[in-house]
Amino acid sequence: MDRLVETSFGGLNEGFQFGINNGSVNAEIYLAPQRPETPPGPCSTVPFNRDPEFVNRGTLLSQIREKSSQSARIALVGLGGVGKSQLLVEYSYQVREIDPGTWVFWIHASNPSRFEADYLSLAETLKIPGRHNPKSNIFQLVCNWLQDERKGKWILVIDNLDDYFLDQPVQVPSHTDGSRGDERTRLDSFLSFLPRSQSGSIIITTRSKEVALKLGYERDIILVEPMEQSHALALVEKKLLVPAEPGDICQLIDKLDYMPLAIAQAVAYLNKRGARCSVTQYLEEFERNDRKRVRLLKTEPNNPLRDHEAANLIMDTWQISFNHVQRIRSSAADILSLASFCDRQEIPDILLRIDPESENDTDSVAGDEFEDDLQILTDFLFISPNADGRTFQMHSLVQLATRSWLEKHGDLERWKEHFIKILAVEFPTEIYEDWERCQVLFPHTKSALRHRPVTEGTLSTWATLLDNAANYAAEKERYRDSLEILQAVITAREAILGSNHDHTLMSKGYMGLIYGIFGLKNEFQTISKEVYCAFAKLHGPGHAETLADMVILGRILVENNRFFEAEALLRSSLEIDNKLSMGVGSLRTSIILAILSWALLQQGKYQEAEKLQIMSLEIDKKVLPEVHPYNLKAKFSLASMYQCQSRWAEAEEMNLEALEDTKKVMGQAKSLRLLIMKNLGEIYKFQKRWSEAESLFQQALKICLEVFGLNDSVTTYNITSLAQVYWQSGHLQEAEIFQKKWLEIFQEDHGRNHPEAAVVMMKELAVVYTLQARGSEAKALAFHTMEAYDRMKNGQFLDLETLTDLIWVCHKQNLSKEAEALQMEYLEESER
Structure with a gap:
């Protein structure tokens, strides 16, 4: 009978040997028990060194510290590249400095494999039992460890918790034994494994407020905005290795929206180029076009604090999120x-x-x-x-x-x-109908100016949109904007319609008018002459194809002092307008009446000019708001007509009414306000109301300096007008001191060779010297004035009043030859 043999071996014996055995053998081998792993002490798994170039950004670190109380869940929300991770790296080191017994854990959540790998690594660092069991849920194991209050204080940073968590369903085991759980979004699955503990805080960085709100409450969100200027300047100072002007650096960080990553990229580019590229040159390149800007932002900064798998270029980091938005909600x-x-x-x-x-x-x-x-x-x-x-x-x-x-x-x-088609639909074609809507949309037409379309149909729409915007800009007295926009309109219309098409000529004509208003006389004369000749060639002298063209041409003729031709053209325009409007006055009717009235005024036809201007004003009151720039212009014109007829009381009353109205137009009529003040000042001077004239011109000068600056003919006029008030009222010493002061200021700012203003100011001082019987000084200054005038004669001319004063000075100083030459110019200018 076979016998059962049982044999046991201890852990120190090895091998098992039999001679002959006819029975069953059961061997039980007991391995020595594994030695328990020594648990680690509190440590940090932050994968970055501390940043020696870190810039403390105001209260952000304090906010993180305050909100990271026990059992806190907080989120840093901000655009990619705004510096969220850098803040938490610094905060982590500060936490360990203050309390080395606090655990600090860092998890990258930029993609699924990296996220799981960091959890596995964390479990390995913490020596969590069961981590090697393939059936274990590593997230649950880490969660259980963190919820054990005996482990002490800890902070868990989950960096870049963004796109892949938001929308993709995933099958995640919900039990420690690895059994199949529910299908949920990655974010929901992840949130179920976040620990709740009195000992620890969880801090995430994310670009999505939606993610942040799922983690906790609105009050637990810290919004990380771009840097303040002082912090951005400090960042550049720490990183930039080449010298740069402070003003240039301020411009640079402004162009880069104070974004830390963009600033780091720009500085990396500048450091790489060294002396071959200054900050000024970088800014010039940056302003050229979109492709240039994108290329400049392709330089990767040397940033050891940025994760090697994260996008290091600000364009790339945002475009990852654009793709995500496109995927989840294309609209x-x-x-x-x-x-x-x-x-x-x-x-x-x-x-x-x-x-x-x-x-x-x-x-x-x-x-x-x-x-x-x-x-x-x-x-x-x-x-x-x-x-x-x-x-x-x-x-x-x-x-x-x-x-x-x-x-x-x-x-x-x-x-x-x-975009262009939507904006063209929304921007009013008749700006006076919806002034506020124009004001809201105008900045976006300026943006559209930088985005010229390719196709001809949209290019035509673009040109029409910008033409309307240029009209609005001119009405707002933003003449530089108007000129810039009109240049783009003309270029587009020349490409589509040709140089001599009516629409192209209208835009050119309007540009000429703006040059005239802006005081650029040479440009005005050149363009207006070109447009007039083109219209004459197309339709005959004094004629145009459309009513709108006729009105523009009428204005050009008036501005060129061709009043007789303007009158004929505008009378024809008025007849056509009456037929089109069935005798009911419109804003177009008012405009034609106003221009025609001015043409008649310049020919001395005062009664008819006044009648037409009153008709224009009455129409404006019906079709426009109570206070509108067109109403102001009509009142100003009517006051000017009263002045021309020496009807001083009526002129003063109308000017004062218009001046009061300018205060209600929200700063839209500064130039017109100055013209009205000029009219009033001249009335006061004529009536020898010196104190009122002085006060008015002082106010006007202050406005001129604020709005136009020193280098403007309107400013020059108000300086000389105020000087005239002093010497005409017998205060010669005050006039001398005042005129010398402004002449010195002007020379320091613009040099002695600035033509027209120098002539006008020196002439005024020469008048004062002449009145003071300081002959030698007056004569010397008169010579200097004539020299300056000779230098400026290339297409420029002085106003008749200045010529008259200069002739008087020359006569008084026995400069007969010079006086005679000026007299001839006066006669030529009068005829023109």
Whole structure:
């Protein structure tokens, strides 16, 4: 009978040997028990060294410290590249400095594999039992460890908790034994494994406010904005290795929206180029166009504090999020595309609606979807709502990144054209009808100016839009803006219609008028002559194709002192207008009447000029708001007519009424206000009301210096007018001191060779010397004045009053030859 043999061996014996055995053998081998692992002490897993160039950004670290109380869950929310991770690296080191017994753990959440790998590494660092079991849920194991109050205080940083958590469903085991759990989004699954402990705090960085709100409450969110100017300057000072002017650095950080990553990239570029590229040169290159800006922001900074898997270029880091928005909600990406072409501030929602007809449809499904789209873009901080609830703002670099992203996907032109068409529909064609709407939309037409479309049809729409914007800018007395816009309109219309098309000529003519108003006499004369000749060649002298062309041409003729031709053309225009409007006066009627009235006034036809100007004013009162720039111009013109007829009381009353009205036009009539003050001042001078004249010209001079600066003919006029008040009232010493002071200021600012102003100011001082019987000084200054006048004669001319005074000085100083030459010029100028 077989016998059962049982044998046991201890852990120190090895091997098992039999001779002959006919029975069963059961061997039990007991291994020596494993030695328990020694748990680690409190440590930090922050994967970065402390940044020696860290810039303390005001209260942000204090906010993190205050909110990171026991059992806190806080989120740093901000655009990619705004410096969220850098803040937490510094904070982590500060925590360990204050309390070395606090654990600090760092998890990268930029992608699924990295996220899980960091959790595995953390479990390994903490020597968590069961971590090697393939059936274990590593997230649950770490969660259990963190919830054990015996482990002490800890901070868990989860960096870059963004895109991949938001939308993709994933099967995640919900039990420690690895059994199958529910299908949920990654974010929901992740949140279920976040510990609740009195000993620890969780801090995440994210670009999405939606993620932050799922983690905790609104009060637990710290919004990380771009740097303040002082902090951005400090960052550049620490990183820039080449010398630069403070003013240039201020411009640089402003162009880069005070974004730390963008600043680091720009500084890296400058350091790399060294002496071959200054900050000034960088700014010049940056301003050229979008492609140049994007190329300049391609230089990777040497940043050991940025994760090696994270995008190191600010354009790339944002475009990752753009792709995410496109994937989860393409309609929100469409709105982002439109917003990228707007001015960065005060973006009205009417420009962001793909279908403008849905503007007031707030109760519809489309309206709700629009609001949902805006919410997504707001959550990602791509746009920020303003306090009015109807407009938004957007960082200019985000706009640049969006346009670069569109170009990369071949969609740039499509969205550019869509933006232009929406803006063209929304911008009023008759600016006086909706002044406030023009004011809201004008900055966005300035932005459209930088985005010229390619296709001919949209280019025509673009030109029409900008033409309307140029008219508005001129009415607002923003003449530089108007000229810049008109130049683009003319270039576009020449490309589409040709140089001699009526629309092209109209735009050129209007540009000429703006040059005239702006005091650029040479440019005005050159352009207006060119336009007049072109119209004459097309339609015959004094004629034009359309009524609008006739009005523009009429203004050009008046500004060129061709009053008789202007009168004939404008009378024809008035007849056509009466037929078109069926005798009912419109704003166009008022404009024609006003120009015709001025042409008649210059010919001495005072009664008819006054009658037409009153008719123009009556129409304005009917079709325009109570206080409008056109009303002011009509009152000013009527007051000028009274002055020409020496009807001083009526002229003063009308001027005072107009002057009071200018205060109600929200700063839209500064030039007109100065003209009215000039008229009033001349009335006071004529009536020898010296104190009132002095007070008025002092006020006018202050406005001139604020609005136009020293280098402007209007400023020069007011300086000399005030000097004239002094010497005409017998205060010669005051006149001398005043005129010398301003002449010295002007010479310091512009040099002795600045032509027209130098002539006018020196002439005025020569008059004072002559009145003081200081012959030698007056004679010497008269010579200097004549020399300066000779230098400026290339196409420029003095006004008749200045010529008259200069002739008088020359006569008084026995400069007969000079006086005679000036007399001839006076006669020529009078005839012209």
